[in-house]
Amino acid sequence: MSESYTTPVPTDEVELIIGNSNSNFSGVTSTMLQVLSYQRDMINLRVMGKHFLSDQSLAINFWQTAWMCRKPLKNGKWRIFHARRVDEMIQGVILKYLFRAKIKLVFSSAAQRHRSGSTLWLTRQMDGVIAVSNRSASYLAEPPAMINPHGVQIENYSPAPDKVKAWQALGYGGKYGIGILGRVRKQKGVHLFVQGCIDVLNKYPDYNAVVVGAISGSNKDLVNQLKAKIEAAGLGNRITFTDELPFAAIPKIFSALSLVCALSDNEGFGLTVLEAMSSGAAVLATQAGAWEDIVRPGIDGYIVPVNDQQAVTEKMDQLLADTKKLFALGRNGRINVEQQYGVEHEAIRLVEYFRSLQ
Structure with a gap:
């Protein structure tokens, strides 16, 4: 000492x-x-x-x-x-x-x-x-x-100058990226995200998805079930589980994503949404943590009820249907964070x- x-x-x-x-x-x-x-x-x-x-x-x-x-x-x-x-x-x-x-x-x-x-x-x-x-x-x-x-430290979480190039440089395929970040478990709504992707990605061939986060032994069965559903839907090359990545890699992923989903059952606060908005990504979040206080519906992204698969799928569909608006939501989120968060x-x-x- x-x-x-x-x-x-x-x-x-x-x-x-x-x-x-x-x-x-x-x-x-x-x-x-x-x-x-x-x-x-x-x-x-x-x-x-x-x-x-x-x-x-x-x-x-x-x-x-x-x-x-x-x-x-x-x-x-x-x-x-x-x-x-x-x-x-x-x-x-x-x-x-x-x-x-x-x-x-x-x-x-x-x-x-x-x-x-x-x-x-x-x-x-x-x-x-x-x-x-x-x-x-x-x-x-x-x-x-x-x-x-x-x-959030906005200098660490900033939008890529060109999200298309930044996403493609990560090597996960597709023109644009959507993702969910955090520990991979049901409480974080990973199953909702995966099912939403299965439901809508075939309509939007330019988008690929990532699930970023550590997978503990107790959650391997859940992940295996989700991967089996992904393969059955023919989306095995479009939805990637990255497992845990070095902390330094996380801001780069945020900066390249066009949409970040945060679908937890509950959160103490939930910095993920602020990190996503600071990185210029639109957000789709549940009524958990502070997310209802932060996200302005239709301006930065959307809020959906907790554990509501239909609402998640419908809003994901709506967001991916208009890439121009999706990028505008991301820009609005960045300004919101710069001014207040x-x-x-x-x-x-x-x-x-x-x-x-x-």
């Missing part, structure tokens, strides 16, 4: 402590790191936990946090402790009420499920609660202080809210 992580940190003017309790990389971790890359230029901060930090000088541990927060800032204001997980709320409560840390507790809630009694109690100990979508806000016992949607927008809103609490 490095010395910078074990010794007291002379950081009297640190205003923000960010929870980072999970040693497994997750969507929450990814969001935290992306927002952090902008927040660090806006506010003096430290991260409680060294997991996945590219700059370890920002990391402090629980005891360093308790030591640092035994007194308020020099101007008398209290620091902000930002939790994104239940165990981080617990850490914050212990710091504030057992160690008497001079901190204000803020919790960002993404879950779309009813909370346990203990989690509800923890949430009530927070000085501020933020929801990442209207749907996640509906599961809170009380209205949140603000709704702050996640953002960059990571910097999320970071700015958070910092403004934190400072309003101090």
